[in-house]
Amino acid sequence: MTFASDVAGLPGHAHRPDSARDFSRARIVPARYPARNIGTVFAGLVIAVILHSVLTNPRWGWAVFAEWFFAEPVLTGLGRTLLLTLLSMVFGFLLAALLAFARISGSPLLAGLSWGYVWLFRSVPLIVLLLILNNLGYLYPTLSIGVPFTGIGFGSWQTTQLITPFLAAVLGLTLHTAAFSAEIVRGGLLSVDQGQLEAAAALGLPWRRQLTRIVLPQAMRSILPAAFNQVTEITKYTSVVYILALPDLFYTVQVIYRRNLEVIPLLMVATVWYLVILTILSFVQRHIERYYARGALREPPPSLIALALKRIRRASDEAGRASATDAVAAPVPRSSLFAAGGEIRISGVSKSFGALKVLDDVSLTLRPGSVTAIIGQSGSGKSTLLRAINHLERVDQGFIAIDGELIGYRQDGDALHELKEKDILKRRVDVGMVFQTFNLFPHLTAIENVIEAPMTVRGVPRAQALAEARELLARVGLAAKADAYPRQLSGGQQQRVAIARALALKPKVLLFDEPTSALDPELVGEVLHVIKELARSGTTLVIVTHEIGFAREVADHVVLMEEGRVIEQGPPHRMLTEPDHPRTREFLAKVL
Structure with a gap:
């Protein structure tokens, strides 16, 4: 029995669509999730209760809070807190980067030294470290710079005069931050695929360029969340420097409430200022993460940094095209795109x-x-x-x-x-x-992938590199995809971009x-x-x-x-x- 005879044997109404299964005029009703509505109502209720309790309780002392929030002593302490945060963040992450590179270096002794630093300073509590640095003059009355083991010196200072409470705070926060941040940086570096390093090496990119242009931009996606968490910790850890009698924000607030006995309102002054600082840091973090997420997502969210750099780059390219010679502006001849083959x-x-x-x-x-x-x-x-x-x-x-x-x-x-x-x-x-x-390179567009090596290795001017790159992309059928990131391309398109990238150096x-x-x-x-x-x-x-x-x-x-x-x-x-x-x-x- 054939399929056709089977169909022919069916009753006639089997060929007509059932009116109950005619979906053309059906109205779509979205699914309902009662638990979500209950959760929304509960959250709103909790927020309302908290706000009512805080704003209507006179013991919070909002009048005192308003009096001291912009007071000169508080703003001075705030400025010192921000300065401590900035200095310890910059120096701490610079030292952390050196420690991370030392840890993954080929020298066992250097890697061991880096590990030993991280082990030691992660083990010592910050408050203990600050006290040791503040009393360093007891161990070493003078500090000198010179050639070790030779007696050759370039300068000597009294430790108690050199290590002020502020410098002790900066040193302590820096050493503490570097120990934790070194592992963050190392983890980010190790997260970059080995194939990226091989591709950069195959293009002949110098190791500094490999690091700054290829490795770090990709590593930053892993580094940034933990790094900003560390910056948040640094901001709060500045309050520990009160043991050095250093008038930061928290110490200043302590001095004030010991005089007027308005403890809660003054603590709220410090709390709100910390909230303001961390809110600004969160905003900065979001846009930096968005910037380094380019190429990682098919639809990357807008970033203020990316928009600003795009405008600068567009102005630079327009200026380059305006000053380029006619030879560069003209279509690139095929013969100039390829080198003679080598044996x-x-x-x-x-x-x-x-x-x-x-x-x-x-x-x-x-x-x-x-x-x-x-x-x-x-x-x-x-x-x-x-x-x-x-x-x-x-x-x-x-x-x-x-x-x-x-x-x-x-x-x-x-x-x-x-x-x-x-x-x-x-x-x-x-x-x-x-x-x-x-x-x-996932964080670079197709044309950026192609022009990177000619500009860096061959020293080709950007305008000429762009003209030749567009010609190469056109020859592999991807002229319309020049500004697309690899993730936005199919496998075949990515392979053709890779071919254009290799050809851009005009290899033998x-x-x-x-x-x-x-x-x-x-x-x-x-x-x-x-x-x-x-x-x-x-x-x-x-x-x-x-x-x-x-x-x-x-x-x-x-x-x-x-x-x-x-x-x-x-x-x-x-x-x-x-x-x-x-x-x-x-x-x-x-x-x-």
Whole structure:
């Protein structure tokens, strides 16, 4: 019996919609939540009771509160509290940043020193620390600056004259704040994905630029909530300095109510001023968090900081365009967007991770302007070899050279000396890389991702960098997405931005680490189309891929790897149809 006969056998009314199921004229009634209404009424009642109790009870002494709220002694104490908060916050977080970087540094002794500081000053109560600093003259009558253990000195001061109560308060609050804030900063730094650091290094960005432009803006999303909580604590901790007889806000209020015995009204003066300070801090925190949330949300809330910077940047760009030469303002010719391809020479490269040998005596020579596809099963060493070409992975043996220039080393006679990171970054500029997971900088728009490296590394003027970036985005089909953040783009669009970003440095060699593996099947085609266009640009391309059909169509050289070794290599028409090695035939039989 067929489906059609089944339908035909149904009664006639089965084909007509039941009037009870006709929803076209139905009225939508929102769901009701009685518990929410009860909660709202209860909250309103609690607020009304509190306000009535506070405002109608004469013992709160609101007349006395009004008399002293703007009194000169109170405002003077308030100013000293704000100054203590500001100084201890600035110096505390600067010291905290140094401690955090020391903690994650490669020096065990420096990391241990940082840990010891945090352990000590988190353990000592603040009030004890303040008293020790205020009586430091008992332990050290004089303080000197000089070269340790040499007797060479530059100056000496009496401790009791140098360490005033105010300075003791600033030092105590700073040391206390730094101990807690160091862990906040360290946690934020560790929250940044490792791929972001690799992407920045692959672009050749100097480490200072990596820190200020890439790492810290992303780390701030994790740092800010806890950091502002710490600032709030600092503001309240300033009240502890009363033990030093320092006339801050709380100490001043104490002096006044001991004279007039109006304890509650004067305490309310201090309380309300603390509320005002923390309300302002909360407002500032909200807008700073919104600013650093750019790129993290598809619809980021407006930020006063972002709006102000956007206006400044727009004025700067307009001034740059007005002063730019006609050559820069004119359409960028295709020939100026791409550099001539470089020769890649890989000689006897080996790499191990512990007992696992990932690369085993790999040797290859890839001619300038060639397109090489590296294929093989997972774990065969393809991606490690790709990362070794731009020295993101240090090899154990062998060397890699681009146009005869070593990557990561300098030759001194028969020895190869590894370069320092700043020198590696300079040489890495000629080797662009497109990562499997894109690794776009999420807090930068598409065009900001593209112009960052040319401006920082190549020293390209902003107007020229913008013109070339817009041309590159247009060539990968994303001219309309220049001001979109990565989170607002599809996977295929993000990969195309990553390609434009790598091309912006005009590298001799461009590496692709499985550029389509993280994409949905329907997005693969748009990325492969861009790579096909690049294959005609003259740049040397090296592509790790599982797309055998793509390798056949685009590549002019195919390399098969197995267990860290090159099994076979040659032109695609031979490698993919009549391979010589039996392992190649076995591999192709499984994937084709």
